[in-house]
Amino acid sequence: MDFFIALIFGHLFGDFVCQTRWMAVNKSASSSKCFTHVMIYMCCIVAFTRVTNIYWLLFVFTTHFLIDRYTLGDKWLHLIQGRSLKDFMENGSKNIPFNQDRLDFTANYHTLRGGFTALCYAVVDNTFHLTLQYYSWILIRGLS
Numbered sequence: 001m002d003f004f005i006a007l008i009f010g011h012l013f014g015d016f017v018c019q020t021r022w023m024a025v026n027k028s029a030s031s032s033k034c035f036t037h038v039m040i041y042m043c044c045i046v047a048f049t050r051v052t053n054i055y056w057l058l059f060v061f062t063t064h065f066l067i068d069r070y071t072l073g074d075k076w077l078h079l080i081q082g083r084s085l086k087d088f089m090e091n092g093s094k095n096i097p098f099n100q101d102r103l104d105f106t107a108n109y110h111t112l113r114g115g116f117t118a119l120c121y122a123v124v125d126n127t128f129h130l131t132l133q134y135y136s137w138i139l140i141r142g143l144s
Helices: 003-017 021-026 031-049 054-069 072-079 085-091 100-143
Strands: none
Touching: 003 031, 003 100, 021 031, 031 054, 054 072, 054 100, 072 085, 072 100, 085 100
16 A cells, blocks of 8 residues: 555544544643543554654654644644634634524524634644655655
8 A cells, every 4th residue: 555545544543533532622631641642543553554663653653742732733723814723712703794584594604614613623733744744754764
């Protein structure tokens, strides 16, 4: 299997299939809970990629831990004034079009806005993870 395809499968299994709600909710608030998530994630990465290069595995572990523990994807979105989760939590109900005749629209708009914000965060988070992992592997292979 192509390395990048294996990496994507390992990432999907580690970050979605094997990540419990407990991990997802608590990994940004607790280093030990984030560590638990990243250890399970690493098992999935190794299982799919079959990589045993300790330097690459340490790099993947460290970057994944930092991105998830400190929600760097959301911090990036906040920095570029994108659809950050922090902004949605602080200002999510502001600037919602109000239509007296369509109160259901107002409530649905808020839900859709939150859902789209979460999707933007997920795309940025996954882009950070996969880009760092793929290009670090290319770099390490080039150095060997």
